[in-house]
Amino acid sequence: MAAASGGFCPARSPLDIFARGWVNPWGHAFDPHGRSLVTDGAGGEGIYYGFPGAAYQTAVGTPRILHGMNPGSPKYCGLEMIDGPHLPDDAQGTLITHDFRANRVCRFRLSEAGSGFASEKLPDLIHSSRVTFRPIDVKMGPDGAIYVADWYNPIIQHGEVDFRDPRRDREHGRIWRITAKDRPLTERIDFTSLSNEELLEHLSADSGYARDMARRVLWSRNPLEVHEARARWVAGFAGAFSSPDVDRLKL
DSSP, X not given: OOEEEEEEOTTTOOEEEEEEEESSEEEEEEOTTOOEEEEETTTOSOEEEXXXXXXXXXXXXXXXXXXXXXXXXXXXEEXXXXXXXXXXXXXXXXXXXXXXXXXXXXXXXXXXXXXXXXXXXXXXXXXXXXXXXXXXXXXXXXXXXXXXXXXXXXXXXXXXXXXXXXXXOSSOOEEEEEOOTTOOOOOOOOGGGSOHHHHXXXXXXXXXXXHHHHHHHHHHSOHHHHHHHHHHHHHTTGGGSOHHHXXXXXX
C-alpha cells in the first residue's frame, strides 16, 4: 500500500491527506519560507519536495508523478534544516538526514533551480564503524546545537532476524549533541515568558528553532490578543516602505 502523509488542523481537528505515493515517509522539515521537504525510508530518491496534493512513485491512477531530487539514494529517515548563529556559514541551510543502514549522518545542500531546487549530497556529518550506530532522527536544540537520536541496535530488520535474537538491544539508546568548535552557543530563551510583541519579533530570527517556538507559543495565546499585536507589528513596518509600496501592500 502506498504511504500517504496526513495534514492535521489542531483548531478544528480535521485530518486529511497532505500527499500520497511515498513508500515509507520518515522525515519532514520546513525551510524558512514554509516549504515542505521530505525523506522516504524506502523510496530511494533522497530529498523530496512536499506540497498538498502531490503524488509520488507509488500513487495509483495519477498521471503526474513527482520524483525525489537524488535518485539512487539509500533509505533515509529523519530530516532537519540546519541554521542558527551558533553554526558556521557553510552549515546554514543544509539538510541533515540519516542512512541508518550504513551507520551515517548525511548532509545535503539545496540550491535554486528553475521553479524548484537542486539537491547536492555533501560529505557525511558522521560516519561510524560501529554497526550499533543507528541514527534515526535529528533536531536543532535551544542552544543552537544539532541533536541526533541514535537507536543503538545491531539489528534493524522487522522480521528477517528472530525477534527473540539476544543481539537485539532493548535497553540502550543515545542522543548525540553536535556543536561547532570555538563558537559560542545560542543563549536559551524561555519563550513562554515573552510578550506577544516579542514573540512576533522572533518570527524573523536567524534560528529556525526560535521561529518554531515563537509560533508554538503564539498559537497557545488568546487569538484576539495575538491578532491585535500582529496588526501593530505589521503597522510598524510601514515606515520602511515608500508611500506607493505601502499602498500596494494594502491591496
